[in-house]
Amino acid sequence: MENFDFYAPTKMLFGKGKAVCLPEEMRPFGNRVLMVYGGGSIKKNGIYDTVCGILKDSGFQFWELGGVTPNPKIETVRAGIAMAREHQADMILAVGGGSTVDCGKVIAAGYFYEGDAWDVVKDPSLIAGALPVFTVLTMAATGSEMNPTAVITNQAVHEKQGVHSSHLYPRASVLDPTYLYTLPAIQTAAGVADIMSHIFEGYFKKTEDAYVQDKFSEGILKTCIKWGPVALTEPENYSARANIMWAASMALNGLCGCGKEGKWSCHAIQHQLGAYYDITHGVGLAVITPAWMRYILSENTVGKFVDYAINVWGFPRQPDEFALANMGIDATEQFFVDCGLPVTLSELGIDDSLFEVMAKAAVPYAQLDTQAYVPLHEQDVVNIYRACL
Amino acid sequence: MENFDFYAPTKMLFGKGKAVCLPEEMRPFGNRVLMVYGGGSIKKNGIYDTVCGILKDSGFQFWELGGVTPNPKIETVRAGIAMAREHQADMILAVGGGSTVDCGKVIAAGYFYEGDAWDVVKDPSLIAGALPVFTVLTMAATGSEMNPTAVITNQAVHEKQGVHSSHLYPRASVLDPTYLYTLPAIQTAAGVADIMSHIFEGYFKKTEDAYVQDKFSEGILKTCIKWGPVALTEPENYSARANIMWAASMALNGLCGCGKEGKWSCHAIQHQLGAYYDITHGVGLAVITPAWMRYILSENTVGKFVDYAINVWGFPRQPDEFALANMGIDATEQFFVDCGLPVTLSELGIDDSLFEVMAKAAVPYAQLDTQAYVPLHEQDVVNIYRACL
Structure with missing residues (x-):
């Protein structure tokens, strides 16, 4: 066996209805949330309403960045960073699949970087910190909900780049298997x-x-x-x-x-x-x-x-x-x-x-x-x- | 499948010679260490010298509490808390098997509790914080190196009690398989x-x-x-x-x-x-x-x-x-x-x-x-x- 480090500090909240446990995990970090999601399926299947209801009932303020695409784009990351700064977000909540989670992670890391967000994707050593990231998962595939990796696409330079940083581990992830019921x-x-x-x-x-x-x-x-x-x-x-x-x-x-x-x-x-x-x-x-x-x-x-x-x-x-x-x-x-x-x-x-x-x-x-x-x-x-x- | 939380935030440093990675993990927490160990086998097999050498080379100050027994006793915990307070320890380093790790964890938790250490064993809700705990493992058995549990014995009241608290997760654990070579x-x-x-x-x-x-x-x-x-x-x-x-x-x-x-x-x-x-x-x-x-x-x-x-x-x-x-x-x-x-x-x-x-x-x-x-x-x-x- 080769030498290795194993580190997986994300708290996994697993099971039906576990989204209600999110506020307890989020509260220590503040109450201003940038919520990131994808193409809108969460509005059809009720997950959006559930999550917004939980945030409101727990007194969180939140702003929304929807429309994250598969192969999430650096432009979306930039827009997210601008929104997070404008509203002085304390944390990111990504509600979606791997692409949405990846996008949320890089928004979190880019928030503290003064230059362009693509820089941190290309050179993760520039990541000195990140907003806390939470996720509510609606796909089972990438594992991004429990690891420190994201993949972002920059179409302007025809590049799709993975980025790893210990700052990118989500703090907590909600895995509710019933959220997969409506998946195509x-x-x-x-x-x-x-x-x-x-x-x-x-x-x-x-x-x-x-x-x-x-x-x-x-x-x-x-x-x-x-x-x-x-x-x-x-x-x-x-x-x-x-x-x-x-x-x-x-x-x-x-x-x-x-x-x-x-x-x-x-x-x-x-x-x-x-x-x-x-x-x-x-x-x-x-x-x-x-x-x-x-x-x-x-x-x-x-x-x-x-x-x-x-x-x-x-x-x-x-x-x-x-x-x-x-x-x-x-x-x-x-x-x-x-x-x-x-x-x-x-x-x-x-x-x-x-x-x-x-x-x-x-x-x-x-x-x-x-x-x-x-x-x-x-x-x-x-x-x-x-x-x- | 029943609902559950999975949380295992300990960083595992696995492999031959990995103890050298400890200082990097410990340094953010200070430089005053209470080192806890057992009956002295680590002095015979060289692990004691290795660990002390690494601590010294990295500029840590440390004090030693040896003699932790199997079924670790509340008296040892009390002695450790007293030493940690006397020397204003920033952290605990347990070098040994499950008993030593368990003892180190409860010393860490008892440090911040004003009453008697047995109270926190009996009622973990009294644990509001703990010194950071690091471990160097010399046995493969209890799993204490990666979980938030300890078992302590109080002979005066004929009780052996398990205690669980999220404050008891070790921050990092060194698992060097060669440290098991001399195990009976x-x-x-x-x-x-x-x-x-x-x-x-x-x-x-x-x-x-x-x-x-x-x-x-x-x-x-x-x-x-x-x-x-x-x-x-x-x-x-x-x-x-x-x-x-x-x-x-x-x-x-x-x-x-x-x-x-x-x-x-x-x-x-x-x-x-x-x-x-x-x-x-x-x-x-x-x-x-x-x-x-x-x-x-x-x-x-x-x-x-x-x-x-x-x-x-x-x-x-x-x-x-x-x-x-x-x-x-x-x-x-x-x-x-x-x-x-x-x-x-x-x-x-x-x-x-x-x-x-x-x-x-x-x-x-x-x-x-x-x-x-x-x-x-x-x-x-x-x-x-x-x-x-």
């Missing part, structure tokens, strides 16, 4: 693919003896496999929503990836797809992942894929390790199909015209040629894109 | 039994759909089963020590027990053994657990024991559920035997003379008659003690 099926499915990908990126690593982490990882994958389809066929199944929601937070709070060496592969490859085409993150990952798995399967990696096939999918051990490994990979792909996710680029209307351009950008993005589980060079990434057609 | 085998084994018991207490609960938690629990049990024996036969096997050490923290930081209803059973039954006989906590648990499992096995619980036998021990499914359940229980007992742990009270020199007295105290201690996984009345607890003879 494609978002539920894409969320499950995103959760699984977060696990795959840590599970398939060179470090072989991080056993606790591997068992936790297998547990989260099994959770997705068992409960994802239930959430899709019975959107109001509380057990399904609760397990998927909790799995999402656990998949990217450091628990499963700690003590392991190396960088992520599929996210870098999908990241470039997202930069050039308007596709949902989790959908892109569902396409890339099985192709990547088949591409890196070799004498060196087959043992880990055998573990995966046995421990996650429950296939019986058999003498032909490669056959067993491929059974696990095929099961992964079929699972995404069964969840209603596309598993080819063609289904997404993407052809091979930008493969070289994207591959050229993907390799340095995560040092895939030196830091990946299996090193990948430009031609490798092109080959993986091609296998996804 | 019986302590390693008792630690493994303690870790497994913490999991059993959460795993065998009425709540059936806390799937993520159950998978995490099974992962920690498998970690103990795989790596415990390795740590016993190869005390300097880093992978074994690392996985057991991390499993211990994960077993009692809320991760595996959250979202589930009901109180613990075996700890209450063992607690009374500990009150009347001088036995190690983990050893008592190894004796009680298999007997408790057999006693509560019924039509109502057999499904959970079947899950346990299959998912933890890897037994194949078979039509006779009770046979399968008993295979899991027998495997548990045999595992403790193989670890060199006693599995009968007779081996510990304990006869039946106090069974009724202990049972009478065990039931109200954890409301076993109403809140346990399977309700237990006095006669049930006597029967379990008797099955351990």
